[in-house]
Amino acid sequence: MDPTVTAHNGRVFKRTGDGLLVEFRSVIDAVRCAIELQSAMPERNAGLPPDRFIEFRIGVHLGEIVEETDGDLMGDGVNIAARLEGISEPNGVCLSAAAYDQVRDRLDCRIIDLGERDLKNIKRPIRAYQILPSEIDPAGSVVPNHSVAARSAMERSWLAVLPFQNLGGDQETDYFADGIVEDIITALSRTRWLFVIARNSSFIYKHKSVDARQVGRELGVRYLLEGSIRKAGQRVRIAGQLIEASTGRHIWADRFDGDLADIFDLQDSITTSVVVAVEPRLRLAEIERAQRKPTDNLGAYDLYLRALPSMNAYTRDGFVEAETMLRRAIALDPSYADALAALAECLVRMTLNGWAADKMASTAEACELAGQAVAIDPENAAVLAIAAWAYSTLGVRFEQSLEFANHALALHPNSMHVRSFCGWVFNYFGESLRAIEQFEEARRLSPVDPRSYFPLLGLACAHFFAGHFEETVNITGRILAEVPTHNVARRYRAAALGHLGRLEEAGAVIADILKAQPASNLRSSRTSVFRDHRMSELYVGGLEKAGLPD
Numbered sequence: 001m002d003p004t005v006t007a008h009n010g011r012v013f014k015r016t017g018d019g020l021l022v023e024f025r026s027v028i029d030a031v032r033c034a035i036e037l038q039s040a041m042p043e044r045n046a047g048l049p050p051d052r053f054i055e056f057r058i059g060v061h062l063g064e065i066v067e068e069t070d071g072d073l074m075g076d077g078v079n080i081a082a083r084l085e086g087i088s089e090p091n092g093v094c095l096s097a098a099a100y101d102q103v104r105d106r107l108d109c110r111i112i113d114l115g116e117r118d119l120k121n122i123k124r125p126i127r128a129y130q131i132l133p134s135e136i137d138p139a140g141s142v143v144p145n146h147s148v149a150a151r152s153a154m155e156r157s158w159l160a161v162l163p164f165q166n167l168g169g170d171q172e173t174d175y176f177a178d179g180i181v182e183d184i185i186t187a188l189s190r191t192r193w194l195f196v197i198a199r200n201s202s203f204i205y206k207h208k209s210v211d212a213r214q215v216g217r218e219l220g221v222r223y224l225l226e227g228s229i230r231k232a233g234q235r236v237r238i239a240g241q242l243i244e245a246s247t248g249r250h251i252w253a254d255r256f257d258g259d260l261a262d263i264f265d266l267q268d269s270i271t272t273s274v275v276v277a278v279e280p281r282l283r284l285a286e287i288e289r290a291q292r293k294p295t296d297n298l299g300a301y302d303l304y305l306r307a308l309p310s311m312n313a314y315t316r317d318g319f320v321e322a323e324t325m326l327r328r329a330i331a332l333d334p335s336y337a338d339a340l341a342a343l344a345e346c347l348v349r350m351t352l353n354g355w356a357a358d359k360m361a362s363t364a365e366a367c368e369l370a371g372q373a374v375a376i377d378p379e380n381a382a383v384l385a386i387a388a389w390a391y392s393t394l395g396v397r398f399e400q401s402l403e404f405a406n407h408a409l410a411l412h413p414n415s416m417h418v419r420s421f422c423g424w425v426f427n428y429f430g431e432s433l434r435a436i437e438q439f440e441e442a443r444r445l446s447p448v449d450p451r452s453y454f455p456l457l458g459l460a461c462a463h464f465f466a467g468h469f470e471e472t473v474n475i476t477g478r479i480l481a482e483v484p485t486h487n488v489a490r491r492y493r494a495a496a497l498g499h500l501g502r503l504e505e506a507g508a509v510i511a512d513i514l515k516a517q518p519a520s521n522l523r524s525s526r527t528s529v530f531r532d533h534r535m536s537e538l539y540v541g542g543l544e545k546a547g548l549p550d
Contacts, residue, residue, distance in 0.1 A: 001039060005121060008033035013073050019056075021082070027102040034093040035131065040047055041091065055141040059084030061096040065345040067526060071189045080126060083119035089130060097127035107131075115335070135393065157250050158221040159282070161185050163206040164238065173236075177229045178203075180238065186226070190381065190412050191279055197221060197454035201516040216245025223251070223285070225278060234260045240274055242281060250501040252281045275414050276445045283308075303329035305337045311346060314453070314483045316355045322346050337377035341386040344369035349392050353487045354517040355356040363394050374404065383411035385421035392428040398531050401425050420455040430532040432466035453479045457489055463493050464542075487516055491525075493541025506546035513548070 005012060005022055008029045014021040024030035038058065045053045061084060063077030080096060089093035095103070100111070116125035161184050164177040182199055189196045197219055205215060212224055241253040258271050260268040287305050303325045310322035326343040329336060347366040348355065356362035361493035370387035377383050388404035391397040405422040412418050423438030439462060442455040458474035476493035479486055490513050497506035513520050525543055530536050544550075 001159050004033055004036055005039075008036070013261055021073070021078060023065075027060065027099045029104055031061050031093065031095065031099070031107065031131070038093060039089055040160070043349070055090040055325075057085045057090060058093045059086070059088055059095075060093060060099045062102060063096075066179035076122070080122060084124060084126070084128060087114075087117055087119070087128065090121070093131040095129045095131065097129070105404045112244035139147075146308075156221070158195045158197065159188065159223045159225060160202045160215065160221045161188065162210065162215070162224060162226040163203055164226070164240075167228050167230045170231070173229060176260075176267075177238075178230070179267055181541060183267055184274050187271050187275045187414065188278065191415075193280060194279070212243050212245050212248045215317070216442055217423075219279050221245055223282060225274075226452065235264070236260055238270055240278075242278055244285065249482045251285050276416075279414075280416065287525040298328040300332040300336050300339060304336070304342060307342060307346075311342070311349070314349075315485050316353070318345055319350050319353075319355060323350070325441045335372040335376050337380055337383050340369050340376070341380075341383040344373065344390050345386050348393055352393070353485075354520065365395055366390055367394060379411065381408040381415060381418050384408035384411070385415075385418045388425045389421040392425045392531075393423070395428075395530075398429070402429060411476060414445065416442045416455070419445065420458060423455065423458045423462070427465065428460050428530055430465065430530070430535055433461045435462040436466070453483050453486065453489075457486070457492075460489065460492050464496055465538065469499050470494040473500070473502075485516070487513060490516075491543065492539075494546040494548070496540055498542040498545030498547075501545075520548065522548050 001020070002012065009025045010022045010026075010029065010033055013021050023032075024033065028411045031434060034478055035039055041054065041056075044346070045055075054062075057080045061081040063075070063080060064072045065075045065077040067073055084094040084096055092399055093113075094114075104111075111208065112130045114128040114130055118125050119130045132184035142474045162183055164176050166174045166180055174358075184198055185202075188194060202219070208225075215224060216222070223242065223246055224245050224524045226243065227238055230237045230239075235257065236259075237255060239254060239255040239531045242248065242251040244251060244491050254277055256270050258269060260266060287308055298334065307322040307325040307329070307550070310318040310325070313319075322519050323343065323346050324337050324345060329339040330343065333339070344366045347362045347369070350356045351362045351366070370390045373380075385403045385408040388408065389399040391401035391404070405425040408418050409422050419442035423435045423442065426432075426438060436459060439455040439459040443452070443459075456475055456479050460479065462472035463475065466548045472492055473496050474495070476489045479489040480493070483489070494506050494509040494513065497503070522540060522544055525540050525548065526536065530539070
């Protein structure tokens with residue numbers, strides 16, 4: 001270690017038997033030295049039995065120190081660095097926030113935010129960051145090390161957007177292609193469940209012929225988005241494809257044409273089209289991957305993903321199964337905002353369908369979970385949208401639900417899920433036309449989504465309160481053909497048929513409702529909360545005409 005420390009302007013000021021304390025002139029020197037030391041260890045351990053491997057941790061901090069007369073250093077700066085070493089993964093490097101801020105834009109490696117950590121004998125929590133261990137393969141490429149931290153990070157959905165190939169070769173088109181890629185990276189980065197590699201890392205492959213598997217290994221990503229651009233006069237054609245890096249399998253491919261007359265509008269249009277196409281397909285690919293994995297090896301993220309298809313099935317058993325997995329996910333990571341929000345959604349849906357064992361307790365817990373999720377991740381559009389929907393659906397915090405919905409739409413207007421949840425908020429506020437706009441846009445954004453029933457039901461509801469009862473009957477018919485267990489769709493269908501005077505058909509739907517929910521009656525229906533009492537009168541009045549007993 002000593003020659004490496006010296007090469008990076010370091011000074012060893014204390015040895016502790018199984019460790020050492022080193023002072024550096026700068027943080028970047030310290031971190032580069034730490035990475036070089038750790039990168040060399042696999043070669044030194046080569047050929048040894050596992051019980052003879054040397055694996056160590058490194059902590060780096062920037063702070064005040066006091067030099068003693070004998071050259072020793074003391075103070076919190078030293079103590080914090082030592083404590084960070086203790087919480088680092090084996091073969092890893094752990095940085096304090098003070099150190100991380102100095103090097104965050106100067107390192108080409110992946111770093112995990114560990115959040116605030118309580119360190120022994122340190123008065124206040126310290127925010128910590130973990131540099132993922134890496135090693136050099138025989139070909140000289142940096143590949144992920146199979147440490148606990150590395151495996152943990154690789155369980156998340158990492159995507160790299162590679163520079164698009166300029167098939168024309170002119171510099172003007174090159175600039176345009178780079179701009180498109182930067183916009184796509186920025187837009188996809190708003191998807192909080194997806195981790196997108198920064199431009200500086202993915203652009204090292206510009207003007208290079210790449211192999212998907214090699215790039216996946218080198219960047220540590222699961223998916224690659226690549227494309228090409230071809231220009232002819234004022235017309236431009238962009239082709240894109242989404243690839244699973246480990247297999248080279250194509251998940252999605254499409255092309256987009258446009259006119260360069262207004263270059264910025266064209267960039268915005270192409271970016272929106274790509275993001276709208278890629279996000280739902282990535283989510284489906286991740287769900288399929290999670291379902292293939294053995295249950296006992298799943299972390300919080302995979303439990304969350306496995307819960308989604310159970311919720312999509314829209315059956316009582318499906319929601320019970322989803323609830324179990326989401327509670328397990330939250331037990332593993334209590335600060336997992338997406339899982340908290342998903343559990344809130346699950347409880348609300350069970351309550352609405354009459355499947356909750358204790359309606360009041362389920363309602364209270366759903367509101368609490370939604371509030372926790374927003375507090376943990378207030379800039380997560382999906383979390384905000386679910387919280388807004390939960391509050392308005394349960395008839396609580398109406399004004400806050402509208403605030404959350406507007407903020408979610410501003411953050412991520414290209415998400416089918418955000419549009420759908422926010423459309424429901426406008427429904428409960430009596431803004432039927434605005435709600436219809438959201439649901440129509442949601443369907444346009446993701447026409448093949450497995451949860452297409454959700455914006456469809458919102459659309460049926462919006463048309464109902466706008467007085468378009470025929471539309472409600474038509475749409476709920478499509479929903480029930482797809483999801484026969486959807487009791488909420490049955491209710492709106494029965495109410496619409498009641499107002500249309502089609503009482504025989506309405507009676508048949510009421511019979512199905514009572515078969516699924518024997519305790520259903522007008523009294524319980526009057527507890528449905530709308531911000532405008534006239535909406536409640538229209539809804540309950542339709543059910544009464546349809547024949548729902550009092």
